[in-house]
Amino acid sequence: MNALIFGCDILTDLIIKYLQPHGYNVTVVAYEQDLLIDLERKYTLPTILIKDHIIQDYLQESNVKNVDMFLSLSTDDHTNVMLAQEAKHLFDVKTVICRIENPELNEIYSELGLTVIGKSDSQLYLEITNLIEG
Amino acid sequence: MYVIIVGCSPAGYHLSKGLLASGNEVIVIDKNRHKCQLLYDELGSIAMHGDGTDKKVLEAAGAARTDMLFATTRADQTNLIACQIAKQAFNIPRTAATLTDTKNEPLFQILGVDLVVNSTHSIVTQFEAGVTDKRLLHLTDLEIPNTELVQIYIPEDAWSVGKRLIDIPMPDHSFVSLVIKHEILTIASPNLIINAHDEIIAITRSEEEHILYETLTGVSA
Numbered sequence: 398m399n400a401l402i403f404g405c406d407i408l409t410d411l412i413i414k415y416l417q418p419h420g421y422n423v424t425v426v427a428y429e430q431d432l433l434i435d436l437e438r439k440y441t442l443p444t445i446l447i448k449d450h451i452i453q454d455y456l457q458e459s460n461v462k463n464v465d466m467f468l469s470l471s472t473d474d475h476t477n478v479m480l481a482q483e484a485k486h487l488f489d490v491k492t493v494i495c496r497i498e499n500p501e502l503n504e505i506y507s508e509l510g511l512t513v514i515g516k517s518d519s520q521l522y523l524e525i526t527n528l529i530e531g
Numbered sequence: 532m533y534v535i536i537v538g539c540s541p542a543g544y545h546l547s548k549g550l551l552a553s554g555n556e557v558i559v560i561d562k563n564r565h566k567c568q569l570l571y572d573e574l575g576s577i578a579m580h581g582d583g584t585d586k587k588v589l590e591a592a593g594a595a596r597t598d599m600l601f602a603t604t605r606a607d608q609t610n611l612i613a614c615q616i617a618k619q620a621f622n623i624p625r626t627a628a629t630l631t632d633t634k635n636e637p638l639f640q641i642l643g644v645d646l647v648v649n650s651t652h653s654i655v656t657q658f659e660a661g662v663t664d665k666r667l668l669h670l671t672d673l674e675i676p677n678t679e680l681v682q683i684y685i686p687e688d689a690w691s692v693g694k695r696l697i698d699i700p701m702p703d704h705s706f707v708s709l710v711i712k713h714e715i716l717t718i719a720s721p722n723l724i725i726n727a728h729d730e731i732i733a734i735t736r737s738e739e740e741h742i743l744y745e746t747l748t749g750v751s752a
Binding site: 451453454475476478479482483486487501502505508509 | 612632637
């Protein structure tokens with residue numbers, strides 16, 4: 398099975414660590430060159446560096462048509478939303494997961510049928526303060 | 532008509548002026564406070580500082596009573612999201628967006644943006660018309676997906692010269708609408724004879740335009 402991840406941060410690292418033992422061939426496409434090099438070394442996987450603003454070309458280069466799962470995990474809600482919808486509606490990817498930190502956008506795109514994840518800073522703040530207060 | 536414009540880009544600015552001049556009520560939302568101030572100084576209280584993809588900002592801008600939302604920022608993803616929120620959260624009847632990456636156009640159409648203005652496409656078309664000698668011009672994309680209006684110049688050695696329109700075997704989804712003869716528009720009746728230097732205005736599908744061009748001129752596009 399093939400999985401494509403857009404975005405490269407600690408979450409990406411954790412998801413790769415989970416997916417590879419489950420038999421997924423993972424490819425990562427992102428803007429962050431240094432982080433991609435680190436991932437390549439750590440997990441021996443293909444990565445694609447985005448060098449300009451026309452991201453859809455990079456999705457096609459990443460063979461998005463033939464992946465079983467697309468995870469839009471960058472920290473940019475707007476780009477995550479657009480790419481996730483492209484994967485779902487233009488490339489018919491079976492499983493699409495989209496990270497959206499903004500709670501209102503999160504709610505709207507859930508209603509629109511995207512599978513969304515994400516915790517906003519305000520939610521994290523509440524969780525942390527609740528823990529501190531016991 | 533009450534219109535929300537998201538993004539005080541050059542397109543947003545000129546659109547707001549045009550809409551105001553024709554008697555519409557307009558508000559322009561932009562994240563850049565300086566741009567909002569400039570707009571306020573020139574056009575009065577139609578500028579609103581904020582993020583046009585923020586539901587609360589749109590609500591404060593009067594989205595619930597809006598007839599149309601135009602998203603004209605430089606970021607395709609922001610424009611798409613503004614239009615989707617407009618429909619999903621506020622039931623705004625019509626949405627329109629500018630687009631810079633041509634490849635995003637099918638997605639915008641699938642996701643229900645009513646009018647997609649492809650600025651890159653427009654620039655390329657104008658260059659084609661004004662700078663190059665290309666004889667197949669894209670005039671505009673129609674609301675029907677993958678359907679466009681094109682203009683084809685008929686050179687002297689074209690296959691179709693001297694033939695009646697009815698005798699030219701058109702591709703399945705291509706229709707000649709008008710013919711420009713010596714700068715005069717002529718309805719494309721079946722018996723109209725095609726002459727050299729005519730300009731054919733036709734509706735065609737994107738994947739068929741090169742076949743239409745070849746049919747009319749005898750030359751590959």
